[in-house]
Amino acid sequence: MKTAVVVGGGIAGLVSSILLSKSGVETVLIEKEKTCGGLLRSFRNNDGVFFDYGTHILSETMIKELDDILFERMNERGWEEFDILKPGNIICGKLYDKNQMIYTPYLPKEIYYQGLVELLHTKPFEKPVENLKEYTEKQFGKTFSQHVFAPLMKKLLGCKLEDLHQDAHLLFGYNRLVVADGHTSRELKKSPFFESKISFETFYEGVSPMKKYYPSDRGGVGKWPKQLQEQAEALGVKILTGQTVRKINVQGEQVTSVEIDNGDVLFCDQLIWTLSPYLLLKAANIAFDGKPPQFRTMTLHHFVFDRPFSVNNFFVYCNDANYLSFRITLYPNITNSDERKPPYNCTVEVLSDPVDNLERLNCAIHRELIDLKIIEEKANVLYRNTQKVEAGFPVYTNEFVKQNELQRKLVKENFSNVSLLGKGNGVSFFMNEVLVETYKEMKKLIETISHQYN
Numbered sequence: 001m002k003t004a005v006v007v008g009g010g011i012a013g014l015v016s017s018i019l020l021s022k023s024g025v026e027t028v029l030i031e032k033e034k035t036c037g038g039l040l041r042s043f044r045n046n047d048g049v050f051f052d053y054g055t056h057i058l059s060e061t062m063i064k065e066l067d068d069i070l071f072e073r074m075n076e077r078g079w080e081e082f083d084i085l086k087p088g089n090i091i092c093g094k095l096y097d098k099n100q101m102i103y104t105p106y107l108p109k110e111i112y113y114q115g116l117v118e119l120l121h122t123k124p125f126e127k128p129v130e131n132l133k134e135y136t137e138k139q140f141g142k143t144f145s146q147h148v149f150a151p152l153m154k155k156l157l158g159c160k161l162e163d164l165h166q167d168a169h170l171l172f173g174y175n176r177l178v179v180a181d182g183h184t185s186r187e188l189k190k191s192p193f194f195e196s197k198i199s200f201e202t203f204y205e206g207v208s209p210m211k212k213y214y215p216s217d218r219g220g221v222g223k224w225p226k227q228l229q230e231q232a233e234a235l236g237v238k239i240l241t242g243q244t245v246r247k248i249n250v251q252g253e254q255v256t257s258v259e260i261d262n263g264d265v266l267f268c269d270q271l272i273w274t275l276s277p278y279l280l281l282k283a284a285n286i287a288f289d290g291k292p293p294q295f296r297t298m299t300l301h302h303f304v305f306d307r308p309f310s311v312n313n314f315f316v317y318c319n320d321a322n323y324l325s326f327r328i329t330l331y332p333n334i335t336n337s338d339e340r341k342p343p344y345n346c347t348v349e350v351l352s353d354p355v356d357n358l359e360r361l362n363c364a365i366h367r368e369l370i371d372l373k374i375i376e377e378k379a380n381v382l383y384r385n386t387q388k389v390e391a392g393f394p395v396y397t398n399e400f401v402k403q404n405e406l407q408r409k410l411v412k413e414n415f416s417n418v419s420l421l422g423k424g425n426g427v428s429f430f431m432n433e434v435l436v437e438t439y440k441e442m443k444k445l446i447e448t449i450s451h452q453y454n
């Protein structure tokens, strides 16, 4: 029997534990917090209202074996199914309520027309390019680069486009722009060249076939990692919460054991590491001249109001650099029904420079919700709370990518029995990217193990 230690009880750690134990590998999972789930956890306030920490909506991966593990009996278990999520976005102080992608017709007229003409005159080019400035100028034209991407990325990551990696905007999903009405966009998108730049006008078109889920009782997405934790435990995975790794012991190229806070030494044939490679190299005492990954300060502002919101979107993405708010999640709207039931709760994500006064920021965000016409001025706040998210969005500069590549390479050179997975490895970010990567890596590993033993 092979043994594995999995470090990190987020979705990457839970899914790899399930896959390993299903193929007979004795697995121990170590999680720092009291509960597993990572950025898929939720919390309940004293009035019984739930708020999520990161991802809200689940989405199938279209890999049958994986989806069977992840989404077993979801309807019976109280999950509501969605075909379309209803995001809106704000730019130039105005809400466009039919798409997350930035609605450029709201830019000042001369800028919009100039930008549109330039975008239509863009030429094919080869990647990689030097930085995000070069990429957005080549992909969307100089005007949209300067008036859309430069202020947005400064707000979200605190950097100029020339200091960011060419793919930094993808952390927020902004790979296309809305530039025209439905008919024109549809016609332009028939060309693969423009398809990669132009979004449909509304979220009713180009809908992905993946089913999406949120708990129908609004009990928080954190219900899902709990289900997965139960599944893992039923398969025999030993889950140790409230523990971190103190030291990693190595013999030759093999990690042989992991020492944790309570003094236990966990022996392993394979280590699954879902945190940053930097932390692994440090825990293994490998001397190297590298920097830790930098993350943007991220705060969550949770509110409950005494009346419904003024908009019907599930989420509103505020891409306007004059406001601090970014994604605003309106929980009562996450339903297929038109009825809006209390509690009227929301979470606002803010990426910013370091914050010294969380309460003041929370008040500023409340004011923004009123100014952005998300909630009426006369609405009373029944509950408010602010939380910090550790290691949320990396500041995705060329230096970050270079350091991460070097550190991943060092891990590969030093250890033959380590799998680097999850958002922490700096390669994948979105939940489904993490899930698919985890599945593929674990399948490869399980195949190798079965060859060794047969």
Ligand SMILES: Cc1cc2nc3c(=O)[nH]c(=O)nc-3n(C[C@H](O)[C@H](O)[C@H](O)COP(=O)(O)OP(=O)(O)OC[C@H]3O[C@@H](n4cnc5c(N)ncnc54)[C@H](O)[C@@H]3O)c2cc1C
Pocket: 007, 008, 009, 010, 011, 012, 013, 030, 031, 032, 033, 036, 037, 038, 039, 040, 053, 054, 055, 056, 057, 243, 244, 245, 274, 275, 349, 389, 391, 392, 393, 421, 422, 423, 424, 428, 429, 430, 431, 432, 434
């Ligand atoms: C605010 C926010 C919003 C997001 N929204 C979306 C979204 O809408 N859609 C989407 O697809 N993706 C979204 N993402 C990304 C998505 O949440 C992640 O891809 C996914 O949750 C990553 O899972 P993971 O297991 O790799 O990492 P994590 O969820 O970060 O889990 C890592 C786990 O390791 C634990 N840990 C940390 N240090 C130690 C230690 N020393 N020892 C042991 N355990 C440790 C942590 O407590 C955590 O449980 C969002 C991310 C953020 C930050």
